[in-house]
Amino acid sequence: MTRTPSGGAILCRTRAARQHCSFCYHVSVALCDARLEPGKTCDARLCERHRVAAGRDRDYCLDHAFTEPDQLELAFRGEA
Numbered sequence: 173m174t175r176t177p178s179g180g181a182i183l184c185r186t187r188a189a190r191q192h193c194s195f196c197y198h199v200s201v202a203l204c205d206a207r208l209e210p211g212k213t214c215d216a217r218l219c220e221r222h223r224v225a226a227g228r229d230r231d232y233c234l235d236h237a238f239t240e241p242d243q244l245e246l247a248f249r250g251e252a
């Protein structure tokens with residue numbers, strides 16, 4: 173267990189049983205949908221801050237938001 177000098181508010185909110193974001197300790201709300209290979213997606217867990225929405229049912233992690241520019245572009249144009 174780690175305690176922060178200012179009160180440890182971060183760990184209080186996150187139970188071990190809860191899945192937290194792959195990038196921080198917030199609760200994850202989505203998984204990265206980037207396709208790494210056929211039938212396999214990244215599945216990085218993403219909180220509201222770290223998910224990059226790209227269309228209705230598509231989210232990317234920070235790594236893949238920029239490696240799949242075609243998908244994002246479609247989303248921004250509303251064609252995804």
Ligand SMILES: [Zn+2]
Nearest residue numbers: 193196219222
């Ligand atoms: Zn996060």
Ligand SMILES: [Zn+2]
Nearest residue numbers: 204214233236
């Ligand atoms: Zn990813």
